[in-house]
Amino acid sequence: xxxxxxxxxxxxxxxxxxxxxxxxxxxxxxxxxxxxxxxxxxxxxxxxxxxxxxxxxxxxxxxxxxxxxxxxxxxxxxxxxxxxxxxxxxxxxxxxxxxxxxxxxxxxxxxxxxxxxxxxxxxxxxxxxxxxxxxxxxxxxxxxxxxxxxxxxxxxxxxxxxxxxxxxxxxxxxxxxxxxxxxxxxxxxxxxxxxxxxxxxxxxxxxxxxxxxxxxxxxxxxxxxxxxxxxxxxxxxxxxxxxxxxxxxxxxxxxxxxxxxxxxxxxxxxxxxxxxxxxxxxxxxxxxxxxxxxxxxxxx
Amino acid sequence: xxxxxxxxxxxxxxxxxxxxxxxxxxxxxxxxxxxxxxxxxxxxxxxxxxxxxxxxxxxxxxxxxxxxxxxxxxxxxxxxxxxxxxxxxxxxxxxxxxxxxxxxxxxxxxxxxxxxxxxxxxxxxxxxxxxxxxxxxxxxxxxxx
Numbered sequence: 001x002x003x004x005x006x007x008x009x010x011x012x013x014x015x016x017x018x019x020x021x022x023x024x025x026x027x028x029x030x031x032x033x034x035x036x037x038x039x040x041x042x043x044x045x046x047x048x049x050x051x052x053x054x055x056x057x058x059x060x061x062x063x064x065x066x067x068x069x070x071x072x073x074x075x076x077x078x079x080x081x082x083x084x085x086x087x088x089x090x091x092x093x094x095x096x097x098x099x100x101x102x103x104x105x106x107x108x109x110x111x112x113x114x115x116x117x118x119x120x121x122x123x124x125x126x127x128x129x130x131x132x133x134x135x136x137x138x139x140x141x142x143x144x145x146x147x148x149x150x151x152x153x154x155x156x157x158x159x160x161x162x163x164x165x166x167x168x169x170x171x172x173x174x175x176x177x178x179x180x181x182x183x184x185x186x187x188x189x190x191x192x193x194x195x196x197x198x199x200x201x202x203x204x205x206x207x208x209x210x211x212x213x214x215x216x217x218x219x220x221x222x223x224x225x226x227x228x229x230x231x232x233x234x235x236x237x238x239x240x241x242x243x244x245x246x247x248x249x250x251x252x253x254x255x256x257x258x259x260x261x262x263x264x265x266x267x268x269x270x271x272x273x274x275x276x277x278x279x280x281x282x283x284x285x286x287x288x289x290x291x292x293x294x295x296x297x298x299x300x
Numbered sequence: 301x302x303x304x305x306x307x308x309x310x311x312x313x314x315x316x317x318x319x320x321x322x323x324x325x326x327x328x329x330x331x332x333x334x335x336x337x338x339x340x341x342x343x344x345x346x347x348x349x350x351x352x353x354x355x356x357x358x359x360x361x362x363x364x365x366x367x368x369x370x371x372x373x374x375x376x377x378x379x380x381x382x383x384x385x386x387x388x389x390x391x392x393x394x395x396x397x398x399x400x401x402x403x404x405x406x407x408x409x410x411x412x413x414x415x416x417x418x419x420x421x422x423x424x425x426x427x428x429x430x431x432x433x434x435x436x437x438x439x440x441x442x443x444x445x
Contacts, residue, residue: 043357044420045382048329061421098380 002118003035003092011123013224015265019258020123020221021094023132030054036087039126040097040107042251050136052096052129056085056143060103060251064110075150078114082148089116089149096122096129100212100219105254109271113153121258124220131218158257160244160270162278165203166285169299172237173206174245176256177276181248182208184289197280201289203246205296207235211252214259227264237266246272246279306402309394309410316415324419332386334393338374349376350438352430357381359388361431363438370397373435383420387411387428391435400439408432 006025011017021029030037030053037055039047047057058064063081066073073081087093093111097104104121111119122129130136155161160168180186184200202208213230216222222230231237243266247253250273257271279285288294305313316324342348342362349360359377366372373395375388395403407413411428 043381043383044424045325045329045332045386046380048325049332049379049382061423062419067418 002090003029003032010223014263016262018118019120019262021120022123023129023134026052026094026096026122026129027134032092034090035092035094036085038085038093038095038104038107040095040103041126042097042099042103046098046126048138050138052126053135053137053139054141055096056141058085058095058107060106064107072110072113072153075114075153078153079148079150082116083146084143086143086146087148088146089151091118091146093119094122095119096125098126100127100215100255101125102211102251102255105258106251109158109254109257112158113155114151115154124218127219157268158261158270160246160272162272162274162282162285164270165244165246165272165279166300168242168244169205169296172235172241172243173203174235174237174243174253174256174260175202175206175208176211176245176247176253177202177208178210179208179291181276182206183291184287197248197276199280199287201280201287202294203279204286204288204294206246206288207293208291209235209256211247211255214256221259221263224263227259231260231264239266240268241266242268242270244270244272246275248276249273250275304405305410306394306398306406308396309406312390312394313410313414319415321419324415328386328390328416328420329382331389331393332382335375335377335385335389336392338376342374349374350434352427352434357384359384359427359431361388361434361438363435363442365400365439365442370399371395371403371439372397375431383424384427387431390414391428391431395435400443403439404436406432406436 005018006021008022011020037052038058039051039055040058040060041047044059064072093116095104095107101121104125108119108121175182182202214222214227237243243260245253245256250271253271253275257269260266260269286297316327319327349362352359352361357378359375361373361375364372373392375392377385377388410432411425417425
């Protein structure tokens with residue numbers, strides 16, 4: 001039996017209300033049969049210091065990335081990871097995390113690569129749960145491993161590689177980094193480690209819409225009307241547009257990918273996870289510097 | 301080369317390397333919990349502290365050099381950043397009481413040698429490398445002054 005949806009009126013305004021649950025809902029439903037709760041954080045130890053009762057940890061680096069090739073894990077490894085957390089193909093997977101749910105959105109996006117159907121985010125993530133004084137525990141649940149099928153990873157619908165971006169010119173690109181990264185003044189997020197991009201700037205023709213525009217101060221997503229004003233209004237995205245979003249390593253753009261796809265209902269949005277760390281190091285790709293978008297080069 | 305590591309740092313490295321990957325995270329968490337509060341004499345002196353901007357969370361360090369008791373590294377990092385706290389705690393404990401020369405001689409790649417790159421990821425380890433580098437830079441500035 002599928003796990004009930006969160007009927008919150010705020011979510012009903014979004015294109016896909018089934019993709020979000022509130023902390024209130026989670027407090028009531030965390031133990032529902034068929035629901036698996038995952039915490040996905042930037043800080044690899046944060047889960048161990050205390051997590052929502054019943055939650056299991058999933059880590060972007062150590063669980064979802066291939067340890068050798070610079071890519072996500074393949075089908076066999078994903079089946080093993082999911083199975084080890086008691087997830088079946090029919091499970092309702094609910095994900096939350098630190099830092100405005102960046103890494104939670106990233107994990108959700110990776111589940112999407114494998115076509116997992118029912119995967120949801122907790123609006124506001126870990127920060128909101130903690131701010132509300134809700135229970136945390138260091139007890140790690142005992143998991144009964146499940147059989148997760150080996151399914152093909154289908155990147156094409158939601159993932160853009162560098163070549164896809166080059167072929168995409170003339171269609172909307174959204175750069176979700178800070179204005180300083182966009183203009184090329186700096187190559188890493190303010191207060192973040194330098195991850196080694198040789199060039200600064202942005203992909204020509206990309207609109208600058210920092211990810212944080214979509215988030216409220218309590219880490220929840222802004223309401224439908226505000227989001228429409230930002231992305232359909234200011235950024236000029238139109239229904240039916242194919243859109244590619246990118247950032248520096250793909251985590252902040254997962255947040256925007258979630259907003260565009262699940263909250264605003266754009267049907268052809270891809271996340272360029274190679275993002276600036278790849279583009280800013282690649283040989284012979286066009287780059288624009290300064291605050292102006294720049295013209296779209298010819299697609300190639 | 302590794303034999304030249306100061307004794308306490310070598311112990312810390314060996315403790316990590318003796319553990320399975322998952323247990324290494326637990327040990328890092330123990331270090332994180334052990335990061336001492338600032339001594340009273342420094343609590344009202346944020347001006348002395350330097351932000352380690354390479355870390356993904358607000359972490360600040362100050363290196364004290366005492367003629368009698370050697371080098372002491374003090375650090376603050378928020379509770380929500382246990383990994384960074386763990387890194388700072390390893391260095392604070394591992395370097396404590398060494399001479400400035402001994403600290404400067406610690407290999408820059410020490411963070412990569414303690415068996416955490418797989419459990420924590422190479423990207424995150426960079427925060428610890430930055431902590432070590434800034435500690436050394438403060439010492440160099442101190443001795444040049």
